[in-house]
Amino acid sequence: MVENRPLLDFLTHLVLITGVAIVAFPVYVAFIASTHGTGAFVSGVMPLLPGTHMVENYSMMWNEGLTSAGAPPLWVMMFNSLWMALIIAVGKIAISITSAYAIVYFRFPFRVLAFWMIFITLMLPVEVRILPTFKVVADLGMLNSYAGLTLPLIASATATFLFRQFFLTVPEEIMEAARVDGAGPLKFFRDILLPLSRTNIAALFVILFIYGWVQYLWPLLITTDSNFYTIVMGIKRLAASADAEPLWHYAMAAVMMAMLPPVLVVIFMQRLFVKGLVETEK
Amino acid sequence: MQTKRTIFSNKRLPYLLLAPQLVITLVFFIWPALQAVKSSFEREDPFGFKTTFIWFENYTRILQDAAYLNSLGNTAVFAVSVTVLSMGLSLLLAVCVNRVMRPGRIYTTLLVWPYAVAPVVVGILWWFMFNPSIGFIPYILRGFGISWNHRIDGNQAMLLIILAASWKQISYNFLFFLAGLQSVPNSLTEAAAIDGAGPFKRFWTIVFPLLSPTTFFLLIININYAMFDTFGIIDATTSGGPAQATNTLVYKVYADGFVGLNLGSSSAQSVILMLIVIVLTVVQFRYVERRVQY
Amino acid sequence: MxxxxxxxxxxxxxxxxxxxxxxxxxxxxxxxxxxxxxxxxxxxxxxxxxxxxxxxxxxxxxxxxxxxxxxxxxxxxxxxxxxxxxxxxxxxxxxxxxxxxxxxxxxxxxxxxxxxxxxxxxxxxxxxxxxxxxxxxxxxxxxxxxxxxxxxxxxxxxxxxxxxxxxxxxxxxxxxxxxxxxxxxxxxxxxxxxxxxxxxxxxxxxxxxxxxxxxxxxxxxxxxxxxxxFVASFIGSPAMNLMEGELHGDRLAVGPSILNLAGYAPTSGPVTVGVRAEDLRLATSAQESFLLRVEYVEELGSQRLVHGMVGDQPLTVALPLEEALQEEMKLTVEPRRLHFFSRETGKRLTMPGSEPVRSRQVMGAVA
Known part of the structure; x- marks a missing residue:
């Protein structure tokens, strides 16, 4: 459409640049803080230009952590987070895709009941039933374990719905052709349905990886052994003690590193991320 | 419920395929939820030796408890403010990105990444920015003669968690608004342009009404988000303080259950929250069903 | 195989x-x-x-x-x-x-x-x-x-x-x-x-x-x-014309028109009469005929389809291009090209004595 309104164009870009700046500013402040030495925070206001201690601060946090704050080296916590996010993402996808397959491609007694039981998990976010769930995990002896960290977060109604929606759009004839071609249910699942779901799996993986990475309350309750601390909960401990004694530069270095993996995933897999986000919420 | 017209005839296989999901749902979702319902009707004596069944006493006590009603009020103020602020800003940004065409992708990338920042990290970032002793914003505000200390001033604390929570949610709302805007057929805005409507008039009379399904959907999602997904933000910035000024329903369930160790009250609060989630979910699904018909 | x-x-x-x-x-x-x-x-x-x-x-x-x-x-x-x-x-x-x-x-x-x-x-x-x-x-x-x-x-x-x-x-x-x-x-x-x-x-x-x-x-x-x-109207394009008619001995009445069947009437009383568009011919003025009021014409290149009404019933006829078009046309058909169906069941009525289609169909099925 031909429309020449230079003033409006200018305003549009102005709004966008302001928006981008507002979105970026808190992280910029944190980044600047992470590049200064101890002395920079004594003056009463924090600097707004980068300092010279970046490498020093980051390598210190990565390799040693802050023993005074009870936080192990960052690489330990990052590894735990990565491990937890991966188990949650892969686990959620695996159990949802098989249950969606059962619900769409089979007819069996209690099918609708099973569907509703899965649906219920959607209504019960972990924050809401935190105490009884904690008790169950404690009774099962799963405190301070990867199983305890991940299993209660792994059931996923949204992923099941997404795969169900997707399976319903796969043409009927594909499955019929496969049956005529001699494929049984497991062969059809492995040879046809799984490869067809590739994009959906990838998109979902991006969303679920982020979901797993940003978990806070659950790891906070389940882990008392610092070997199982995840980065996101470890950071809270760092920040609390950073306020007591001025260790802002270390805390913010940890914040930057904690943000990086999921943010990079969003930036570099933006297309899959958007697809995953928009489709899981339908 | 829908299946394929041809189905596999195996009898046991579907149960095997469903088993992992169902077992986890039973053990970690349904069983704890039932436990919560059960203990919401009980009182544990102070030493944990004996529990008594007390019907709705926990509920009636909560609903008369000033602290609970206060957190209910906080949650309402918080949820409404976050929803309005975040959705407003996101809509503005989405409309702008939708206008600029080519560089839109770059702006999009620069706007969506906060989705991946953990709520507790968001809390820390904002808490640091607003830190009364060394924060950048309080320093600026002092220049205007405003004294910022969210550790003392409850209103400032509420403002802080609203800002932090809205900041994180912008990326999500932005993406959905952008998707909604891009699905408005060009022919409609073109027809309106031929009818002589300028850009602003076109937006308010044509585009915004067509966005209403997206807006409604986001409304529900944002209320849900503000109520349940902001635990980390609150824990990292204000921990519910000062003087309960930022204690929301979800934060209180945690505080009463794990810090205060009041099982019966915490369970009753859990059950009330579950009922709220169920209502929100039902509303959302009814809306989805309606949208399918378009 | x-x-x-x-x-x-x-x-x-x-x-x-x-x-x-x-x-x-x-x-x-x-x-x-x-x-x-x-x-x-x-x-x-x-x-x-x-x-x-x-x-x-x-x-x-x-x-x-x-x-x-x-x-x-x-x-x-x-x-x-x-x-x-x-x-x-x-x-x-x-x-x-x-x-x-x-x-x-x-x-x-x-x-x-x-x-x-x-x-x-x-x-x-x-x-x-x-x-x-x-x-x-x-x-x-x-x-x-x-x-x-x-x-x-x-x-x-x-x-x-x-x-x-x-x-x-x-x-x-x-x-x-x-x-x-x-x-x-x-x-x-x-x-x-x-x-x-x-x-x-x-x-x-x-x-x-x-x-x-x-x-x-x-x-x-x-x-x-x-x-x-059903088969008559489903197979063949244009579909076979089906009209309501009445058999009186050797004569077929469709609306105001009467045809002589020269011994080809399978029954008497009300019937559904079928005739393919290509089986209809222009009648000479002396012949008994259907009187077609022409409504519109489809040109197919090799021939033309003329659509119109006989009495109050629609009829389509395929005519060679040489034939001049008129507002009203008189049409005739060889009696053995006519198909008769029962009004009640829609089934084909065959001449007594001639081999019924039904039995041939069953034989075909077994072959």
Whole structure:
């Protein structure tokens, strides 16, 4: 459409640049803080230009952590987070895709009941039933374990719905052709349905990886052994003690590193991320 | 419920395929939820030796408890403010990105990444920015003669968690608004342009009404988000303080259950929250069903 | 290669809806059978029961002498071509062709030989390493055929395989299917709602309506001696003219017009009269005739279709281009070209003494 309104164009870009700046500013402040030495925070206001201690601060946090704050080296916590996010993402996808397959491609007694039981998990976010769930995990002896960290977060109604929606759009004839071609249910699942779901799996993986990475309350309750601390909960401990004694530069270095993996995933897999986000919420 | 017209005839296989999901749902979702319902009707004596069944006493006590009603009020103020602020800003940004065409992708990338920042990290970032002793914003505000200390001033604390929570949610709302805007057929805005409507008039009379399904959907999602997904933000910035000024329903369930160790009250609060989630979910699904018909 | 026998077959869906009733059909080895009828007539259900994609509620289906009711589709030695091709989108053409053979444990050299042969036959050799998405509709159709051919099955089942193609491609693919089937000699069942496709492909047509067989017979037999008003109106384009008339002895009255039947009247009283558009001629002024009030004309190039009313009933006539058009035209027809159907049942009425169509149809079914 031909429309020449230079003033409006200018305003549009102005709004966008302001928006981008507002979105970026808190992280910029944190980044600047992470590049200064101890002395920079004594003056009463924090600097707004980068300092010279970046490498020093980051390598210190990565390799040693802050023993005074009870936080192990960052690489330990990052590894735990990565491990937890991966188990949650892969686990959620695996159990949802098989249950969606059962619900769409089979007819069996209690099918609708099973569907509703899965649906219920959607209504019960972990924050809401935190105490009884904690008790169950404690009774099962799963405190301070990867199983305890991940299993209660792994059931996923949204992923099941997404795969169900997707399976319903796969043409009927594909499955019929496969049956005529001699494929049984497991062969059809492995040879046809799984490869067809590739994009959906990838998109979902991006969303679920982020979901797993940003978990806070659950790891906070389940882990008392610092070997199982995840980065996101470890950071809270760092920040609390950073306020007591001025260790802002270390805390913010940890914040930057904690943000990086999921943010990079969003930036570099933006297309899959958007697809995953928009489709899981339908 | 829908299946394929041809189905596999195996009898046991579907149960095997469903088993992992169902077992986890039973053990970690349904069983704890039932436990919560059960203990919401009980009182544990102070030493944990004996529990008594007390019907709705926990509920009636909560609903008369000033602290609970206060957190209910906080949650309402918080949820409404976050929803309005975040959705407003996101809509503005989405409309702008939708206008600029080519560089839109770059702006999009620069706007969506906060989705991946953990709520507790968001809390820390904002808490640091607003830190009364060394924060950048309080320093600026002092220049205007405003004294910022969210550790003392409850209103400032509420403002802080609203800002932090809205900041994180912008990326999500932005993406959905952008998707909604891009699905408005060009022919409609073109027809309106031929009818002589300028850009602003076109937006308010044509585009915004067509966005209403997206807006409604986001409304529900944002209320849900503000109520349940902001635990980390609150824990990292204000921990519910000062003087309960930022204690929301979800934060209180945690505080009463794990810090205060009041099982019966915490369970009753859990059950009330579950009922709220169920209502929100039902509303959302009814809306989805309606949208399918378009 | 195999014969297929369908005996007393019916299909009732779980909701109690009856889709197909009492179907009897014997298909000889190498025969090309076309199931034709309007949508919802049960033709696809019948085919899918033969394929094993639908359970058989009543009766039996046997392929090559053995009852297959409880066999999986894969164990029935059939191959199927679907309307939307149903190619596996993530596999190359070659992988699509190979999949069924691999699942059956066919040895590798045999697979390669069969794929190469099918590819040559269908002229898709140059596309073997492409994904279906990179092919045109016609090419996809060939691959779908190829997937059936490589299997060397006892029977081909076609479920409206051409309806997703454009008109021109449909005609050429039609010829190709016929040629391939002749060459391979494989027993085939072909489902379509397109009567022209049915006429041109079939050795024998099975016309279905409301889940029942209306008529079985060679295409020309069905065209020239439709067993019911339904078949008469479904087969042939333009559809056969059907008018309400009255037989009085040797005379037929349609509205105000009267024709002399010269002994061709099968009964007396009210009947439905059928006459094909091409069987009508312009009458000389002396002849008894229908008086057609012309409403509009369709030019087809080789001839023209003149539409109008006889009394208050519509009639279409195909006329050569030489004939001059007038507002009112007098038409006549050889009495033996007229078809008579019962007003109540819609069934064909035959001359007493002449061989009834019904019995020939049953013989055809057994042949």
């Amino acid at each position: 195999a014969s297929i026998h369908v005996e007393n077959v019916g299909k009732i869906y779980s909701g109690g809806v009856r889709a197909v009733s009492d179907i009897n059909l014997s298909i000889a080895d190498g025969e090309f059978i076309v199931l034709v009828g309007p949508s919802g007539c049960g033709k696809s259900t019948l085919l899918r029961m033969v394929a094993g994609l639908e359970t058989i509620s009543e009766g039996t289906v046997s392929i090559d002498g053995g009852v297959v009711n409880d066999k999986e589709p894969a164990d029935r030695d059939i191959a199927m071509v679907f309307q939307n091709y149903a190619l596996y989108p993530h596999m190359t053409v070659r992988q699509n062709l190979e999949y069924g053979l691999k699942n059956r444990g066919t040895p590798r050299p045999e697979i390669d030989a069969r794929v190469a042969e099918a590819a040559r036959m269908l002229e898709i050799a140059q596309y073997l390493d492409r994904k279906p998405r990179a092919l045109s509709g016609g090419q996809r159709q060939r691959v779908a055929m190829g997937r059936a051919i490589v299997r060397k099955p006892a029977a081909f089942l076609f479920d409206e395989p051409l309806s997703n193609l454009d008109a021109k491609l449909r005609v050429s693919m039609r010829g190709e299917i016929k040629r391939l089937q002749r060459r391979l000699g494989t027993t085939s069942i072909y489902v379509t709602h397109d009567q022209l496709e049915a006429m041109t492909l079939a050795d024998r047509l099975v016309v279905l309506d409301g889940g029942r067989i209306e008529q079985i017979g060679a295409p020309l037999e069905v065209y020239h001696e439709p067993a019911s008003t």
